[in-house]
Amino acid sequence: MNSLLHAALDISLCRAVTVAPAGLSHAPLPIRASRIDASLAARAWRIDLRDHLIFPGLINAHEHLHVNAVPPLHAGAPFANSYAWITAFQAHFAEPAVAAALRLPKALRLRHGALKNLLAGVTCVAHHDPWHPALDALDFPVALLRDYGWSYALGWPGYGPPAQASFAATPVGRPWMIHLAEGTDAVAQAELAQLDRLGCLAANSVLVHGVGLRAADVDRVIASGAALVWCPTSNHNLLGHTLDPQRLCAAGRLALGSDSRLSGARDLLEEMRGIAARGELAPAEILALATTAAARILRLPDRGKLVPGAQADLVIVEDRGGAARSLTDLGRSEIRAVVRDGVPCIADPDFAEWFAVAGVDTVPVMLDGRPKLLAAHLAEPDLLALEPGLEPVAARNAPGRERVAEAWCH
Structure with missing residues (x-):
């Protein structure tokens, strides 16, 4: 250029x-x-x-850019929670196609995930994984959420920063992200209370998935000013169920993510079409999840709208x-x-x-x-x-x- x-x-x-x-x-x-x-x-x-x-340009509020070329795990029955899926996936690493995909340079895999998003109209992505130098390339296909805090999940402490430490280190004006309540069992249902006890539920907390949240949990999320990123295709594929988005959407506390092709939709457009086809939200609400609502939740004031200065x-x-x-x-x-x-x-x-x-x-x-x-x-x-x-x-x-x-x- x-x-x-x-x-x-x-x-x-x-x-x-x-x-x-x-x-x-x-x-x-x-x-x-x-x-x-x-x-x-x-x-x-x-x-x-x-x-x-x-x-x-659309905002994908939750992605794992580097695994979009990895073949998904084909399981016959839904998992009770994401930890069970992660455990089952360990044997899948031995599959030749999976091993071959993971041997590709990570920089190339990250660019591929970004290109996949760009082709579907996504121009900004929240990448929920460790930062990599390739993400700083001037010609990287999409813009990225930066200067944010994250932890992977409460039940998977061996990957990513510990929840309490990373939350404490994140400025209150920047989003802090964590997979939470990704399941339908008691383990998933207990995670919001656990996060609250750790002092990590606040107005800048961005929870991902939330399938196990009950009505009182949704009330607590809204009352705290926190928000949730919804990835319904991934939820249906892994858990056989997803969150009812209505109350969080009405409160302006819901954004949309595609997760990755490892578990989710082909791209964010496919995710949006699925929501519309199932009648879960109106078309204007779906668009807001990937534009105005996502920009507000992720603290991206110059994105998600067509106004001077954007x-x-x-x-x-x-x-x-x-x-x-x-x-x-x-x-x-x-x-x-x-x-x-x-x-x-x-x-x-x-x-x-x-x-x-x-x-x-x-x-x-x-x-x-x-x-x-x-x-x-x-x-x-x-x-x-x-x-x-x-x-x-x-x-x-x-x-x-x-x-x-x-x-x-x-």
Whole structure:
């Protein structure tokens, strides 16, 4: 990427229909130096996005980026809690496919998990594992939650920082995360009280899963100002059950995570579609879990919304009406463009001029059978080889879409 050009580029997404917390807005969306601007620069480069919707880049509030290429454990019956699943998984490490996946460099596996998220419109991820130098790469595919505290789980003390010490070391203005009550048995049900006794339940506590929380436990979480990250596909796959999200969602104390493909959904879009299909929440509520609510819970004030000063991370789709207005009826290949810092990362071929103006080289690829342009720094062969449904193609075989290409305005 030409960083000098990127820093100086003013863009107006003109005739755009943006989706913000207050609803739909039919107005230009100016971008300057990677952020949404309050006014339109006179000499801005303009893109006509009539008949499109622009959403904030999605926030995945819980992920294990490095295990998305590891084959999952196939079990016939639900586990009583996550500790039983972890114990059962130990023998799975001997499987040749699992061993081969884990022999891949961790830096590559982390980039793969990030690319998986980006392809689904996720531009910021909370990675719930030890930090790795690869996460600091300037060209890492997604932004990451930083300066947060975490512990893995109360019943698995050998991995990650101890709960009390890490909670005490986390500033009150930053989130502190822990897997909690991930199960349906008495062990899981007892964990919230245990966490409270340790002094680790507070307004910055972010609990992950919470399947074992009972009604009184949910009351206690809300009263403390804490929040929960919901990963329903992972819960159903491992435990045969998930949390009822209604009360936490209504209180604004719920965000959404995909966990990882080791146990959960393919990506956050699939997670959102599943919630909508089961009728657990309304489409607007589901969208909030991955935008405004997640940004508030994770203390990310410049993400999750389309307002002046916010990060110019965008998901652009065609305005088909209905569920497309909340992204709950779309697969990743139906996204027209995913934009980070005001620059497209993957987009349909007719967005080629935007890449060129931003100084971004591209590689033509197929994503789930549809032609796309992928930023070249994300197209390393070893990385593409890890992602099912994503493959490079010869440039001459990557057709554009003339209808929208004709709508560029300068």
